[in-house]
Amino acid sequence: MCAPALCVDGYLCLDEALFTDCAGSRHLSRNEKQLEMAVCDSKKIGPQVRTGAWLREGWAIVRGDLRTFAPAALLAGLLAATVILSGPMLVGMLMMVNRRLRGEQIAVDDVFLGFSKFVPALVASLTILGTTLVAQLLLGLTGIGAILMPFVNILIGGITFYTFQIIAATDADGITAIKQSWAKVRLEVGTYCLANLVFDLVFYAGFLLALVGAMITGPVMIAAMAVAYRDHFEVPESQQDTGKPEVLFLPVESVADGANTGD
Numbered sequence: 001m002c003a004p005a006l007c008v009d010g011y012l013c014l015d016e017a018l019f020t021d022c023a024g025s026r027h028l029s030r031n032e033k034q035l036e037m038a039v040c041d042s043k044k045i046g047p048q049v050r051t052g053a054w055l056r057e058g059w060a061i062v063r064g065d066l067r068t069f070a071p072a073a074l075l076a077g078l079l080a081a082t083v084i085l086s087g088p089m090l091v092g093m094l095m096m097v098n099r100r101l102r103g104e105q106i107a108v109d110d111v112f113l114g115f116s117k118f119v120p121a122l123v124a125s126l127t128i129l130g131t132t133l134v135a136q137l138l139l140g141l142t143g144i145g146a147i148l149m150p151f152v153n154i155l156i157g158g159i160t161f162y163t164f165q166i167i168a169a170t171d172a173d174g175i176t177a178i179k180q181s182w183a184k185v186r187l188e189v190g191t192y193c194l195a196n197l198v199f200d201l202v203f204y205a206g207f208l209l210a211l212v213g214a215m216i217t218g219p220v221m222i223a224a225m226a227v228a229y230r231d232h233f234e235v236p237e238s239q240q241d242t243g244k245p246e247v248l249f250l251p252v253e254s255v256a257d258g259a260n261t262g263d
Contacts, residue, residue: 049188050231051195051224055202058224061100062216069219072096072111074211077218087125087164087174088114093219094168097226120167123174128163132156157200158193161185165229184232199224 062069076089092114096106114121135152162181166172172180185192199221206217 048231049191049195051198054195054224054227054231055198055220057227058220058222061097061223061227062219065100065106066216068106068108069096069223070215072108073215073218073222075108076111077214083125083129084122087121087123087167088118090114090125090164090222091117091121091168093222094165094226097219097223098169101226101230114168117167120172120174120177121164124160124163124167124177125174127174127178128156128160154193154197155189157196158185158189161192161196162229162233165225166233168226169229169233195228 072093076093080086080089089111092111095113095117096110099106099110132153135156136149139148139152160178160181162184163174163177166177166180167174170177202224203214203217203221206214
C-alpha cells in the first residue's frame with residue numbers, strides 16, 4: 001500500500017528513505033519537483049549550516065513565482081534606498097517567502113507586509129548600522145581601519161544572521177531578535193559569517209547583469225535566508241536530536257485517497 005504522500009517522478013520523499021518507489025501517486029510539475037527535491041536535500045541530515053542547499057531551495061522557490069518576486073524586489077529595493085525603510089522592506093520580502101513556504105498565494109504588494117513589523121525592523125536595522133559605523137570609526141582611529149573594516153561587516157552580518165527572519169516570523173522586538181540570532185549562531189559564528197558572505201556575493205553578483213539580475217539574485221538570497229530560519233528554528237526538537245528530517249511539500253492535491261483505497 002502506498003503511503004499518503006507526494007511523488008517526485010514516481011518516487012516518494014520520506015525521512016528515512018529519500019526516494020522510495022510509489023507507483024500510482026500524483027506526479028509533481030517540473031518546478032514543484034525541483035522545489036521538492038531541494039527541500040529534501042536541505043533537510044535530509046537535519047539542521048546545519050548548509051549554504052549551498054539553502055541557496056538551491058531559495059532559487060527553486062523564487063523560480064516558481066519569479067513574476068511576483070522580481071517586481072516586489074525592485075519595489076523593495078527602491079524604498080530601501082531611503083535607509084529607514086531597509087529593515088521593513090527586508091522583513092516584507094521574508095514574510096512573502098514564509099507565505100510561499102506555507103503554500104499560500106503571494107502578490108507583489110505583499111512586500112508591504114513588512115510595515116506591520118515596522119518598529120522592530122527599524123530598530124534592528126538602525127542598531128546593526130550604528131554598531132557597524134561605531135566599530136569602523138574605532139578601527140579608523142587605530143590606523144588599520146581600512147584593512148579590518150570589511151571583516152567587521154562580515155562578522156556583524158554573521159552575528160545578526162537570523163535577526164530579520166526572527167522579526168518576520170515572530171513578535172520579537174528588534175533588540176530581542178538580535179539577541180536570539182546571536183544565541184543561535186554563537187557556537188558556529190565563523191561558519192555563519194561565511195554563509196552571510198556567500199549570500200551577499202550572490203546578491204551583488206546580480207548587479208553584474210544590471211538591475212534585472214539583482215531582481216533575481218536578491219529574492220533568491222532572501223528566500224535562502226527564510227529557508228535557513230525554517231531549518232534551525234522551526235524543526236521539531238525531536239528531529240534535531242535524531243537528525244531525521246520533517247519533509248515539507250508544496251500544497252498540491254493529496255493522494256491520501258489512493259492510500260485509503262489500498263493502492
